[in-house]
Amino acid sequence: MKATRDFLLKLGLPGAEANHLPDSTKRFPDGAQYRVEIPSVEGPRALAAMLEEAERYHLTIHRVSQGSGVMLLTDEEIKEMAAMCEKAGLELSLFVGPRASWDIGGQVATSAGRGIAGKLRGTEQLVFAIEDARRACALGVRSLLVADEGLLWVLDEMKKGGELPGDLVLKVSVQMVAANPAALKVMERLGAGTYNIPTDLTLPQIASLRQGCDLPLDIYVEAPDDFGGFIRHYEIPELVRIAAPVYIKFGLRNAPNIYPSGSHLETTAIALTCERVRRAALGMRLLQSYYPQAITSKLRASGLAVPVVTS
Numbered sequence: 001m002k003a004t005r006d007f008l009l010k011l012g013l014p015g016a017e018a019n020h021l022p023d024s025t026k027r028f029p030d031g032a033q034y035r036v037e038i039p040s041v042e043g044p045r046a047l048a049a050m051l052e053e054a055e056r057y058h059l060t061i062h063r064v065s066q067g068s069g070v071m072l073l074t075d076e077e078i079k080e081m082a083a084m085c086e087k088a089g090l091e092l093s094l095f096v097g098p099r100a101s102w103d104i105g106g107q108v109a110t111s112a113g114r115g116i117a118g119k120l121r122g123t124e125q126l127v128f129a130i131e132d133a134r135r136a137c138a139l140g141v142r143s144l145l146v147a148d149e150g151l152l153w154v155l156d157e158m159k160k161g162g163e164l165p166g167d168l169v170l171k172v173s174v175q176m177v178a179a180n181p182a183a184l185k186v187m188e189r190l191g192a193g194t195y196n197i198p199t200d201l202t203l204p205q206i207a208s209l210r211q212g213c214d215l216p217l218d219i220y221v222e223a224p225d226d227f228g229g230f231i232r233h234y235e236i237p238e239l240v241r242i243a244a245p246v247y248i249k250f251g252l253r254n255a256p257n258i259y260p261s262g263s264h265l266e267t268t269a270i271a272l273t274c275e276r277v278r279r280a281a282l283g284m285r286l287l288q289s290y291y292p293q294a295i296t297s298k299l300r301a302s303g304l305a306v307p308v309v310t311s
Helices: 004-012 045-058 077-087 123-139 150-161 181-190 203-212 232-241 263-290
Strands: 033-039 064-065 091-095 142-148 171-172 192-198 218-222 246-250
Touching: 004 091, 004 181, 033 263, 045 077, 045 263, 064 142, 064 150, 064 171, 077 091, 077 123, 091 171, 123 150, 142 150, 150 171, 150 181, 181 192, 181 203, 203 218, 203 232, 232 246, 232 263
Parallel strands: 033 064, 033 246, 064 091, 091 142, 142 171, 171 192, 192 218, 218 246
Antiparallel strands: none
16 A cells, blocks of 8 residues: 555655644634534524623634525525624624525435535526625625535636635535545535544544645534434534644534524524523633643634624
8 A cells, every 4th residue: 555655645644643733833813723613593683692791701703604695584684693603703694595405406415425415516506606796705705615626626717717705714614525535625616714623533534634734723612403413512622732723613413403494483583592602601711721831813814704894
């Protein structure tokens, strides 16, 4: 296998699993090792509750993400969320467009076809997703969550061509499932700004991913049930040490899947968001206990896609 391992090294990829768990020397632009993300913040009321809970726990949240999509938020709701995040100095990431799991196709409902869930089917869905991106950016959003490789490439080309803001961060969904250093390198070349890695990778595998790319990694330390339901809070110190720069992401086990969300599920969405903040407070206590020297970002830090609200 030596020839194969040597060839991987020539490509700038690790030639073997990083079982020795080396320290990551890579950092966010401000020099920080980690930031905190709360996912599934499904609207203005849930966001307001999240901000209140974060203040109560004296917790710094750097990014909130939403999964139901731009298409299921009104302009007024997007503006309100953008204004709240701009005022607080944190990133707002909205999911883009339709997806196969909500479309009329049947493959996604099969046991072998679930991997297509976040993909865009055909040219029209691609067009719809791009329209979602244009609309969100026009309303001040500067971070979009994507789950399709083609869309990722197109949006990056639109950034380069001035069709979308140059400071737009393309956050890649866990549904893209790149699980090795070469696959992650491809995502980086396609324009990924941060990458949510699969939820079940071991520490050596994650350390290998870090060696293969410079992207910030988004890592669930508590995963929703439909992504495994893993609770890895005690691994947070090691994840920060070996995977920096990293977004520590707090999903929630034993919780209903509320996508697509809306006013009919608002009470549940708010309760789930508040519990995610509580889980984040528990996780950050462990990090401070076992790795107190870990460096985090301040709000409005360089590279943080805070919304740009215009009157």
